[in-house]
Amino acid sequence: MKRALVSAVVLAAALVLQLTVVNRLPLPGAGAPDLVLLAVAALGLCSRPATGAVTGFCAGLCLDLAPPGSYLIGEYALVFCLVGYFCGRLSSAPNRSALLTILAAMGAAVAGEALFALLGLAVSDPQVTWATVRDVLPSAVIYDVVLTPFVLYLIMRVVRFADALGQAPAAAGAADGSALLARTQAAGGGLPRGALAGATVLGGAGLLGGAGWLAGPVGSRGSRARGSGSGARPRGPRTPRLREAAARPGDGWVGGAPRTGLPAAPRLHPGRPGRPPRLRPGAGGSAIARPARTPPRSTPNLRMGAASRRGGNIGRSLGTGGAGAVPRGPRGSGPPGSAFRSRRPGAPGSGARGRPAGPVHSPKFRPDTRLPGGSARAGVPRGGPVPRALPSRRLRLGGRRRHDGVLGGSVLARRGRGRPARAVSMRFGPGRRGDGAVGGLPGGRRLWARPRLGAQRRAAPRFRSGAAAGGRSVLGRRTRLGAGKQARFNPGRSSLLAAWTGGRLGGRSTVWRIGSRRTGGFR
């Protein structure tokens, strides 16, 4: 609701500015930048496809109806609806970095302009002819591309601010990241002072991401709190730049959920040989792996993008060598790494710190050496020998794929693959569906096992939120996991369209629901 209000305000401002200022400016060239298009693209990149489509449609309709509109009603609505939808699609793309986001917005702007010209030609609008398109389109595209980063930054700032606005009064005892860390500290004998930066960041993760892993379980239903430290420390003035998405129920922890009075992470269905769950950075001790060993070393890297579903996350960096050798910068003096901030090495809060080598500008995954927990250095292989399916689940640092495996520890690095102890990254962003817990996960080993047959068409166990599941998390979704209900599995039919498109269209993938009325079946 709040997001809708923000979107409406942003779009109205963009529309009025566009019509009263931008179009009147004597810009060289025939075209002019389209602020509304850029706003739709930016808002779409902050939301989901359906929301983006609705946003774009409404914005386009308003632009059609606003007074000097001289096209057919619905042209802009059509174009902007598509733009918003595909921006929403891109927003959930895996491994999204700031640069990719900007490029996506630029591409959306270019595509929107071209699509509108094409639509005008298609409906034989007398104003849109080849001659005018030749004159107008290039300059308009250039203006749009030039303006895209600024508009994107501005709108994302506004959206973030608005998201954080209503949640400022944190409920006492709120189950958020900072509280968690504080409690973990209290339980684990206290972490050094250096961990507080992590507390901030974790709190921030809760702030923006909705602390979904905590929002899931039952005890935290009323907690719409964000990461102001209810026990750890007052929240810093800067908020981490994270993706504004709610965590999903079912988010789990790497290294096991903390035991100190916190509700356990939702459990995956043990018998389901689905895709491995996603892991979240854990602060507590692991159920299986060892408890925390070292204080955090550096501020983590945050990234604006969200990981994809089933994206793997690593509990902590592998090996101590790389993590220990990381030069340490001033701590806590700045916000965590921002997607839009220049990443100078050594800058406060710069995201480039945790990575020993590599391009400093790439906003990719970087190891987080700060958080305790996780079993990255666990000498004991957990869960027995590594299955042979593991080589297909590579540990990637940069461009991850969708079905990357989960590394809970050094199992892969030491035994299975023999890879060098490369630093792997953790994710602070909100989790998605299917995130699971590793370490404390019962039957966790089975999660590693890749199903051999028919695996491509089967979805991971998904914990549905929303009305069906009756759950909502902090940002609008709380989860109530139904006790004792079993997820069932129903292999869906695959339509012809799904067969043609490889499942991208028309697929009726199977859905797992826990606590849902509709167990099994289609989504």
Add this chain to the structure above:
Amino acid sequence: MHDTRRTRVVLAVLLIAALALITFDYRDGSSGPLHSLQQVGGSVFGGAERVASVVTGPVVGLVRGSGSASTTGQAAALQRQIIRLRAELSQEQLSRAQYAQLTRLLQLSGRGGYRIVAATVIAVGQGYAQTVTLDAGSLDGVKPEETVLDGQGLVGTVTSVNTQTCTVLLATDATSVVGVTLAGSGQIGWVTGPGKTRSGSGMLRLQVLDASAVLSPGQQLVTSASVRDRPYVPGVPVGVISKVENRAGSLTALALVRPYVDFTSLGVVGIVVAPPSHNPRFSVLPPPPPRAKPVPTVTVTVTPGASPGPSSSPTPGR
């Protein structure tokens, strides 16, 4: 990818809705339920634009004042100045007409006799259209298909009217067709807009019905009379022919017309709400440029052998 089935359903519904809107608007034109929707949207966004233009107007004026001076070349500036000087008379008359509107002494003053509601451009159309929004609406007595003119000449015609705003189709729009009369010869033709071009204020295209009409650069155009003076009142200066395109075999004579009005810097315009009771013809045109007067030559023909007084009166003796 959160591309669930519900998402796809939402997208499909929205796309179908947009296509349906396009179709209905294409069929109905300015009637039907879409028209009322447009009225509502127009009043809402028009009010917002009115409010916003209070703030943004000075900003735009500031930017435009510095921007136009720096971007346009000297030649173009001089050319505009020439045109402005040419239209000086018309400007004076029209401003006098505006003043007269304010003092309710309209019909008697001004040779054109236009009754004008002064309005300000508050918004400019988006994309490929050449439309503007004025801050005068039906509350001010504006009705569709009324002529909008500037201090320099013809601006366009009102296409749609809301309560407080109205939309003007500029004469340079690709869909605009203005019937004109050549000032010198009285030839009848029409002028079409170039659409949105790179140069901003493009040249209008003149076509004269008489294929054998002799067009020459410098000829001035005024609007010709329309039925019930809609959409254009007669006698408004349109532009001056700047280039003649002679095409062999074409049915009409073609020329490019430079408009008097600078469409990129529209500010205060006037909407003719009461056309003149009589056609002012060419009386509001700017004065034609002074031509070089031909030097009179005297030719004396002397025929040898003839009597010096051939034109003398016949002798009374014959």
